[in-house]
Amino acid sequence: MGAASIFLVFVIVWWLVFFMVLPHGIRTPDKPDRPGTVESAPIKPRLWLKAAITTGIATVITGIIVGVVEVDFLTFVDVDEAP
DSSP, X not given: OOHHHHHHHHHHHHXXXXXXXXXXXXXXXXXXXXXXXXXXXXXXXXXXXXXXHHXXXXXXXXXXXXXXXXXXXXXXXXXXXXX
């Protein structure tokens, strides 16, 4: 697996994990403090913390995927090589 493939897998896994981590810990205000603010807007979204957590989880998952592919636990056989 080349560097470009590993990077692509990491990016896809990162976005998937980010969307799973994003809603955790969201608190909405009881009453918006400014006019024009939507009631569902989070108080402190903590996006930097969520991005850091996502990067750690995505690194582990990408490592597992690369390990499974490199050990040939899963093989991707070309159509020409099929029996």
